[in-house]
Amino acid sequence: MNLKKITLTALAGLTATFSFSQTVNITAKAGDPNRIIDRNIYGHFSEHLGRCIYDGFWVSPDLNVPKKDRIRLDIVDALKKIKVPNLRWPGGCFADEYHWRDGIGPRDQRPKMVNTNWGGVTEDNSFGTHEFLELCELIGCEPYIAGNVGSGTVEEMAKWVEYLNSSAESPMTNLRKQNGHPEAYKVKFWGVGNESWGCGGDMTAEFYTDQYKRYAVYARNYKDAPLKKIASGANSDDYHWTETAMKNIGRRMWGLSLHYYTIPTGDWGKKGSATSFTDAEYFKTMKNCLHMEELVTKHSAIMDKYDPEKKVALVVDEWGVWTDVEPGTNPGFLYQQNSMRDALIAGTTLNIFNNHSDRVKVASLAQSINVLQSLILTDREKMILTPTYHVFDLYKVHQDAEYIPLSFTSPDYSVDGKSIPALNVSASKDKSGAIHISLVNLDPAKPIKIQTALEGQSWKSVSGQILTSAKLTDINTFDKPNNIHIEKYAGAKKQGSQLVAEIPAKSVVVLELK
Numbered sequence: 399m400n401l402k403k404i405t406l407t408a409l410a411g412l413t414a415t416f417s418f419s420q421t422v423n424i425t426a427k428a429g430d431p432n433r434i435i436d437r438n439i440y441g442h443f444s445e446h447l448g449r450c451i452y453d454g455f456w457v458s459p460d461l462n463v464p465k466k467d468r469i470r471l472d473i474v475d476a477l478k479k480i481k482v483p484n485l486r487w488p489g490g491c492f493a494d495e496y497h498w499r500d501g502i503g504p505r506d507q508r509p510k511m512v513n514t515n516w517g518g519v520t521e522d523n524s525f526g527t528h529e530f531l532e533l534c535e536l537i538g539c540e541p542y543i544a545g546n547v548g549s550g551t552v553e554e555m556a557k558w559v560e561y562l563n564s565s566a567e568s569p570m571t572n573l574r575k576q577n578g579h580p581e582a583y584k585v586k587f588w589g590v591g592n593e594s595w596g597c598g599g600d601m602t603a604e605f606y607t608d609q610y611k612r613y614a615v616y617a618r619n620y621k622d623a624p625l626k627k628i629a630s631g632a633n634s635d636d637y638h639w640t641e642t643a644m645k646n647i648g649r650r651m652w653g654l655s656l657h658y659y660t661i662p663t664g665d666w667g668k669k670g671s672a673t674s675f676t677d678a679e680y681f682k683t684m685k686n687c688l689h690m691e692e693l694v695t696k697h698s699a700i701m702d703k704y705d706p707e708k709k710v711a712l713v714v715d716e717w718g719v720w721t722d723v724e725p726g727t728n729p730g731f732l733y734q735q736n737s738m739r740d741a742l743i744a745g746t747t748l749n750i751f752n753n754h755s756d757r758v759k760v761a762s763l764a765q766s767i768n769v770l771q772s773l774i775l776t777d778r779e780k781m782i783l784t785p786t787y788h789v790f791d792l793y794k795v796h797q798d799a800e801y802i803p804l805s806f807t808s809p810d811y812s813v814d815g816k817s818i819p820a821l822n823v824s825a826s827k828d829k830s831g832a833i834h835i836s837l838v839n840l841d842p843a844k845p846i847k848i849q850t851a852l853e854g855q856s857w858k859s860v861s862g863q864i865l866t867s868a869k870l871t872d873i874n875t876f877d878k879p880n881n882i883h884i885e886k887y888a889g890a891k892k893q894g895s896q897l898v899a900e901i902p903a904k905s906v907v908v909l910e911l912k
């Protein structure tokens with residue numbers, strides 16, 4: 399790009415480079431009808447952690463909200479609206495301490511336990527397997543269950559699968575029937591442990607991959623219920639883990655997981671605030687967020703060596719921004735607010751996943767309610783939809799749509815002599831033939847003009863929606879729940895055969911071409 403740059407020294411001593419750029423030319427090639435953006439990329443994660451399950455999905459019988467049993471239905475409705483395709487449960491670190499038989503049967507007889515990972519609180523096991531599957535049914539999503547490898551046994555996991563998926567007569571299926579569910583649930587997505595390199599057992603890649611094989615052999619495929627077994631995968635850039643899993647497990651797994659969190663400061667000891675950050679910290683956060691591109695590219699390249707046909711899925715089943723907790727809240731509950739910055743993180747990360755949808759087939763944002771980068775925050779009866787929720791609402795059009803490859807050179811967004819690409823984009827064509835282009839402008843000050851040639855696509859009109867706000871630190875609050883909301887966007891038009899648009903600073907825009 400031919401950029402004219404002016405460097406200014408801001409009052410805070412920060413050196414920011416502002417560029418007056420030309421229009422960005424985006425070329426959209428004709429898509430491959432077999433390359434679909436799997437809807438499961440738009441999945442979510444709900445752990446027994448803080449107020450995600452208890453006081454999130456599963457509320458006190460006295461709470462004055464619409465409920466089925468103790469499942470909060472206003473939350474269910476909100477999740478239905480964004481077409482949540484799957485929900486991962488019960489953890490996270492909690493999964494490797496969870497013994498599923500404690501969470502079935504009459505609730506008043508279920509044993510209690512201490513949630514040692516998250517705040518040391520007492521877990522009463524009132525939300526267990528049946529309650530989770532009922533929640534998934536209400537949302538209309540696939541359950542994704544993470545089994546216990548760290549402190550469990552092969553038998554315990556095998557029996558859980560049998561309890562859920564077998565239709566034959568057996569002590570396990572009789573127990574399920576006794577607990578009110580004659581039909582097999584046929585749960586497909588099955589995690590074999592979680593973070594087995596850390597809270598899931600502190601194992602080496604070599605030891606875990608051998609364990610995986612033991613657990614996986616006895617996690618049986620029952621009639622009409624073939625499992626999609628997902629191996630516990632790498633912690634961010636642990637490429638040795640991926641190499642070992644591909645070598646030792648290979649096609650015996652359906653998917654291999656990857657976990658990566660965006661830490662604003664890059665320092666786990668002092669991660670940074672969710673609502674109060676400088677421009678320099680915003681820049682660092684987005685740079686850390688964009689690191690997902692490198693991770694997915696490099697892990698995929700290793701997988702390609704062993705699996706060139708791309709049969710094994712990369713499953714990014716924990717991602718999102720992880721900040722310091724809100725002041726005054728339990729540090730073990732990971733409750734954080736959600737700003738316009740979070741929306742830009744969500745839009746950028748989902749664009750990365752769409753653009754790698756040949757390998758990334760499932761992903762789970764951490765976590766749905768009241769924990770980390772939430773979709774929804776609650777305060778007793780009140781609930782707010784976060785800016786992140788709105789991005790999932792905007793992007794739901796990509797689910798199961800045909801991927802359209804794009805090429806362009808992004809202008810830079812530069813701070814203190816360092817640069818990141820200001821623009822990220824992905825595109826797809828849905829079953830009706832409508833084309834959707836999601837564009838994220840990370841530059842907090844400058845709009846970006848785009849001009850797009852869409853090879854081989856015919857379209858007559860363009861409409862759009864936008865999520866933006868005056869400040870990156872803006873949030874939705876219980877008093878002002880609609881502070882940040884989706885609006886109609888009128889900044890795009892058809893000019894000859896080209897799509898021309900101006901993407902405002904710090905915004906997420908989704909265009910529809912018909």
Ligand code: AHR
Nearest residue numbers: 489490491492592593764
């Ligand atoms: O999402 C919070 C925690 O982060 C999960 O329990 C764990 O898997 C990860 O370290």
